[in-house]
Amino acid sequence: MQYIPGGTMTADALEKVRLEGFTSARPGVPQIVVVVTDGLSRFPSLTRFQASLLRRDGVDVYAIGTCTCVASS
Numbered sequence: 001m002q003y004i005p006g007g008t009m010t011a012d013a014l015e016k017v018r019l020e021g022f023t024s025a026r027p028g029v030p031q032i033v034v035v036v037t038d039g040l041s042r043f044p045s046l047t048r049f050q051a052s053l054l055r056r057d058g059v060d061v062y063a064i065g066t067c068t069c070v071a072s073s
Helices: 010-020 044-056
Strands: 032-037 060-065
Touching: 010 032, 010 044, 044 060
Parallel strands: 032 060
Antiparallel strands: none
16 A cells, blocks of 8 residues: 555644534543554644644543654654
8 A cells, every 4th residue: 555645634634623523521530542653644734733623621641653655753
């Protein structure tokens, strides 16, 4: 399978979970989002922004990279 970089719409996924994912969350239960990604968001700054909105709302955000195609920085 050929890897196609930059096609990951991570920001859209984070926005969707922020707006729809915790509507019936139980009080006192930690809110957690785990993002499994190839590490190449199509819009990195928007992805960071959406993650910051989740964190602002008290959601813990974790990311798991599945590819060695991005150097850590």
